[in-house]
Amino acid sequence: MPSEFRLILKNADQPGYTSDIECYLRHGGYEQLKKALGTAGRDLADGKKQSPQEVVRKEVLDSGLRGRGGAGFSAGLKWSFVDRKSGKPIYLICNADESEPGTFKDRQIIHKDPHQLIEGMIISCWANDVKLAYIYIRGEMPQGAKLLNKALAEARAKNFLGKNILGTGYDLEIYVHRGAGAYICGEETGLIESLEGKRAYPRIKPPYFPAVLGLYMCPTIVNNVETLCHVKHIVAMGASEYAKLGTPNNTGTRIVSLSGDVKRPGYYEIEVGKATLGELINDPAFGGGLRDGRKLKAIIPGGSSSKVLKAGEVFKLKRKGTDGQMTPVDVPLLDLPYDFDSLQQAGTMSGSSAIIVMDDSRDIVDCLANVSEFYAHESCGQCTPCREGALWMSKALHRMTHGEGRKADADYLLHIAQNIQGRTICAFGEAAAWPVLSFVKKFREDFEARGATDEAKHDASVPQKISASSNH
Amino acid sequence: MSFTVPTNIEVEIDELITHYPVKRSASLMLLHAIQEHFGHVSREAIEWVALKLGLQPINIYELVTFYPMFRQEPLGKTHVKVCRTLSCSLAGSGELRDHFCRKLGLDSHKHGPQTTPDGKFTVEFVECLADCGNAPVVLVNDELQARVTTVQADEIIEKMPIK
Numbered sequence: 001m002p003s004e005f006r007l008i009l010k011n012a013d014q015p016g017y018t019s020d021i022e023c024y025l026r027h028g029g030y031e032q033l034k035k036a037l038g039t040a041g042r043d044l045a046d047g048k049k050q051s052p053q054e055v056v057r058k059e060v061l062d063s064g065l066r067g068r069g070g071a072g073f074s075a076g077l078k079w080s081f082v083d084r085k086s087g088k089p090i091y092l093i094c095n096a097d098e099s100e101p102g103t104f105k106d107r108q109i110i111h112k113d114p115h116q117l118i119e120g121m122i123i124s125c126w127a128n129d130v131k132l133a134y135i136y137i138r139g140e141m142p143q144g145a146k147l148l149n150k151a152l153a154e155a156r157a158k159n160f161l162g163k164n165i166l167g168t169g170y171d172l173e174i175y176v177h178r179g180a181g182a183y184i185c186g187e188e189t190g191l192i193e194s195l196e197g198k199r200a201y202p203r204i205k206p207p208y209f210p211a212v213l214g215l216y217m218c219p220t221i222v223n224n225v226e227t228l229c230h231v232k233h234i235v236a237m238g239a240s241e242y243a244k245l246g247t248p249n250n251t252g253t254r255i256v257s258l259s260g261d262v263k264r265p266g267y268y269e270i271e272v273g274k275a276t277l278g279e280l281i282n283d284p285a286f287g288g289g290l291r292d293g294r295k296l297k298a299i300i301p302g303g304s305s306s307k308v309l310k311a312g313e314v315f316k317l318k319r320k321g322t323d324g325q326m327t328p329v330d331v332p333l334l335d336l337p338y339d340f341d342s343l344q345q346a347g348t349m350s351g352s353s354a355i356i357v358m359d360d361s362r363d364i365v366d367c368l369a370n371v372s373e374f375y376a377h378e379s380c381g382q383c384t385p386c387r388e389g390a391l392w393m394s395k396a397l398h399r400m401t402h403g404e405g406r407k408a409d410a411d412y413l414l415h416i417a418q419n420i421q422g423r424t425i426c427a428f429g430e431a432a433a434w435p436v437l438s439f440v441k442k443f444r445e446d447f448e449a450r451g452a453t454d455e456a457k458h459d460a461s462v463p464q465k466i467s468a469s470s471n472h
Numbered sequence: 473m474s475f476t477v478p479t480n481i482e483v484e485i486d487e488l489i490t491h492y493p494v495k496r497s498a499s500l501m502l503l504h505a506i507q508e509h510f511g512h513v514s515r516e517a518i519e520w521v522a523l524k525l526g527l528q529p530i531n532i533y534e535l536v537t538f539y540p541m542f543r544q545e546p547l548g549k550t551h552v553k554v555c556r557t558l559s560c561s562l563a564g565s566g567e568l569r570d571h572f573c574r575k576l577g578l579d580s581h582k583h584g585p586q587t588t589p590d591g592k593f594t595v596e597f598v599e600c601l602a603d604c605g606n607a608p609v610v611l612v613n614d615e616l617q618a619r620v621t622t623v624q625a626d627e628i629i630e631k632m633p634i635k
Contacts, residue, residue, distance in 0.1 A: 101557045101600040132493070139504070139541045140553075140601055142614040175491040180500055180539035183599065197499035197525075199538045216494060259559035259604035266605040304558060354604070356559055370558050374599055380538075 002275040003285050007245070007253040008229050009269050012112035019147055021154035024115035030160055032235045036123045037168050056127040060231060062239035064251035068105075069095055069186075069224030070303065070352045072340040075231075079128060079221060081211035088218040092130040093195065094121055096137040096144070096225050097179050097186040100303035101374060102354030105255035105267055106225035110137070110144040114151035118174065120228040122160060123235055125172050128221060132173055136191050139180040148176045183378035187426050188222040189214075190380065201382045202426035226255060247273035250339035254350075256280060260357035261294065262287035270338065277301065277309075278334025281357055294359040298443070299333070301343055302351025304371045305431030307438035309333055315346040348438070364446045365405075368439040369397035375432035382425060389420040390432040400447070405454035410447040413440050475516035481509050485524065495525045499535055503542055512546045540598075548587045548594035550632045553611040556597040559604035563619075568608050569597055571622045575629055593629070 011017045011027050021029070039052040050058065061076025082090060094117065098106040109117055117135075125133050137145050152174055155161045163171050182200050184190040189203035192215050207213060214220025230252055234242045243251045250272040258280060259265045268286050277299065281287045290296060296311040315336065316328040336342050343350045358367055376394035381387040393416050400409055413436050421433040440447055477485070485505055489498045502524065506517045513536050522529040536542045554560075554569040572595045573580035576588050585596035603609045606618030612628055620628075 098602045099600060102559055102604050104602045104604050104606075107602055138602070139539070140598070140611060143616070173491075177491075177497075178501060178504055180504070180535075181541035181598075182539050194500065195497055196494065197496035197531075197535070199534055257604060259607060260562050265559075265607070300558075356562075356604070358562070362562065367558065367562075370556075370561050374557050377599055 001285070002270070002279045002283055004268050005245070005253050005271045005274070006269045007233055008116070008226060008255060009108060009113075009267070012108060017112070019112060019114055019151065021115055021151065021158065024113070029115055030119055030155075030158075032232045033119050033122055033160060034166065036126060036235045037166060037170070053127045053129065056123070056235065059239040060127070060234055063230075063234045063242045064249065065227065065230050065234060065242075066250070066340055067224055068226035068230070068254060068353070070100065070349075072350065075223065075227055078211065078223070081209065082128060082221060083212045083219040084129070086212075086219060089132065090128055090130050091215045091218055091220045092121070092125050092128060092133040093188075093191065093215065093220060093222045094133070094135040094225060094228055095186065095188065095191060095222050096135050096141075096148075097191060098141075098225070098352075099138055099183045099186050100305065100352040100354060101371070102257055102259055102300060102303050102356045103352040104257045104259075105353065107141065107144065108255065108267055109225055109229060110141070111147060114147050115155065116229050116232060117225055118148075118151055118155050119160075120230070120232040121174060122155075122165070122172060124221070124223065124228055124231050125174075126165075126170055127231075130221070131171055134175050134177045134195060136177050136179060136185065136195060138185070139178050142178075145176050145178050152176065182380070183374075184380040184426075184428060187428065190426065191222060192220060199380070201380055202428070204425045246271045247337065247339060250341055254338075254353050256286075256338065257352075257354040258287050258357070259354070260300075261290055261359040261362070262357050263291060264288040273337040273339030273342065275338055276334060277336045277338055277355070280338055280355060281334070287357070290357070290359050294361060296334075296357070297360045297362055298358045298364065298367070300354075300356040300358075300435075301338075302349045303354040304356065304374065305434055306343075306351045307348040307434050308442060309346065309348060310442040313346075313442075317342060317345045364439060364443045365397070365450050366401055368435060369394070369401045371435045371439075372397050372432070375428075375435075379428060379432065383423070383429065385420045385423040386429045386432060389416050389429075392416050393432070393436050400450055400454075403454055403457070405447075405451040407448055407451040407455055409451045410440050410444050413447070475514070475520055477506070477520065478509070481505060489525070496527060496531070498525060499527075499532060500539070503532070503535065503539075507542060512543045514544065543585070546591070547585060548592055550592060550628075551585075551594045551596070551611075551613055552628065553596050553598040553601070555599070555601045555603075555607070555609050555611075557600040557604075560601075560608040563607035565608035568610070568620060568622065568625060569595065571625050572629070575626065593632075 042050040065075040066072045179185045185194045185200045187202050190200035194200040210220040245252050253269050254272045255269045282289045299309045313333045315331050317331045318326045319329045321327045372394040376391045379386045379390045417433040417436040420429045488501045502521050518532045519529045522532045570580040578586045585594050587594040601609050610617045610620045
């Protein structure tokens with residue numbers, strides 16, 4: 001039977017657990033920081049020496065930890081790209097701009113266990129020789145920002161932050177920086193621009209890889225809230241033990257945000273890949289199934305920018321057979337393991353691990369219209385294909401949902417979407433195009449039926465006399 | 473210039489500026505501080521923030537027009553932000569916003585924030601508030617309200633203290 005596995009949220013929902021430092025300390029808080037700071041250097045086989053910081057960085061790499069924000073990139077590799085020879089300061093930014101529709105996991109950590117994030121951050125900063133770090137929290141979380149400020153003050157008072165931390169000679173300051181309602185600030189280079197006090201226009205890569213040319217053109221690490229929390233647990237367990245959680249190449253745990261048409265929407269922490277999409281939606285331990293009498297229609301598996309999955313779809317996934325060869329196996333939608341690689345092989349992504357379920361009472365055109373309006377509103381406006389295209393698609397869908405659909409709209413939408421993806425500075429172009437491409441391709445009949453109905457209604461309402469006179 | 477910032481707010485602002493190696497970075501935090509105190513960011517406030525950070529007013533103005541949370545006009549004392557995005561929409565946030573509008577005599581067909589003539593309430597549709605498991609959610613000033621029904625909406629309207 002699948003069940004939750006709580007590592008990050010182990011304490012968060014326990015009765016009596018509070019967000020203050022005393023409670024955190026009673027639950028073993030900041031012990032991993034002490035352990036990390038006391039890490040010994042290592043002599044390598046080739047005669048080279050590894051500094052204590054390098055040892056911790058190597059642990060994070062070996063743990064297989066992948067970013068929990070959306071891209072699922074190896075956290076250890078991301079750290080390894082940091083330019084450590086430039087002589088410039090290295091910055092770390094915690095991306096707490098949780099705004100991908102469907103996602104509400106970082107909110108749980110920030111509100112219920114802020115010190116876990118701060119401990120993970122201090123360890124990560126120390127391991128990367130960072131002296132100044134920021135938590136970029138979205139503007140719509142004012143309570144979260146207050147809680148973090150309070151937690152940082154408590155950590156400062158106990159000398160876990162500030163000058164000469166715990167007598168080690170290491171100095172670090174962390175400040176909270178509030179966004180102001182722009183989704184694009186979740187994109188790491190947009191976030192950096194925003195933190196520099198500018199409009200959040202993403203930077204083009206190359207050359208502006210944050211690891212080399214980030215905040216103030218200095219090497220910068222941007223990690224998600226949940227990712228930074230995992231660093232604490234990697235230090236606690238050691239890389240090899242941590243890597244036993246989850247599945248190969250998809251290690252550790254993940255907090256899944258489940259919303260939409262299920263009986264028990266909410267957040268569920270699982271070992272990555274140890275529960276299937278079907279279990280997350282239907283099992284009593286998770287979503288508890290759809291509402292009575294309803295059938296599944298569609299699933300958005302990783303935040304609203306991930307490609308939609310249609311009920312009844314079957315995917316070809318590569319699996320290791322008994323002979324050790326990778327062979328394609330048919331896997332039905334609900335049997336897809338919820339991890340990074342399986343969803344990618346199914347043509348979509350686990351993204352920010354936010355599942356939105358739609359049942360058969362839902363009009364798929366309405367759903368896409370809602371999603372597209374979001375992207376039209378949130379495009380930063382820097383690149384023409386995205387600025388114009390996202391709005392154009394949203395307008396076409398608005399027309400379709402207001403009785404003015406056309407049979408040709410399905411192709412029209414695909415045409416616009418195809419001209420956005422791959423033609424923008426950042427991945428927002430894809431985020432806007434993918435829902436449209438996948439919804440229209442997989443539910444083409446719904447879009448065409450809507451267009452046909454509207455056209456028929458429109459034709460019937462045109463008075464014959466006017467049609468006749470128009471021949472003159 | 474008639475625009476003055478109270479000393480305690482200016483002290484807070486000066487402290488915020490120390491958080492950054494480059495003053496300009498403090499722009500958003502200063503605008504938040506100004507908006508929290510004055511209720512909106514006026515032209516004079518934009519010029520004041522620019523001067524404070526050694527920037528041109530356009531550097532601040534372009535932020536106020538880019539970031540949706542900043543507003544140049546005063547809004548109602550109680551600001552009701554109803555989440556519009558998919559999970560909340562599936563849970564009936566469209567009807568919920570209509571309900572707020574109807575109760576307060578506002579036009580639900582209009583876009584953008586709308587304020588009652590007495591200046592007590594502003595109702596606005598906003599994008600995802602990141603609490604989709606509790607849909608539909610509503611942010612009332614700084615406080616997030618979960619699984620809001622029309623009954624709760626009425627309570628929000630009736631009980632909200634006027635600051």
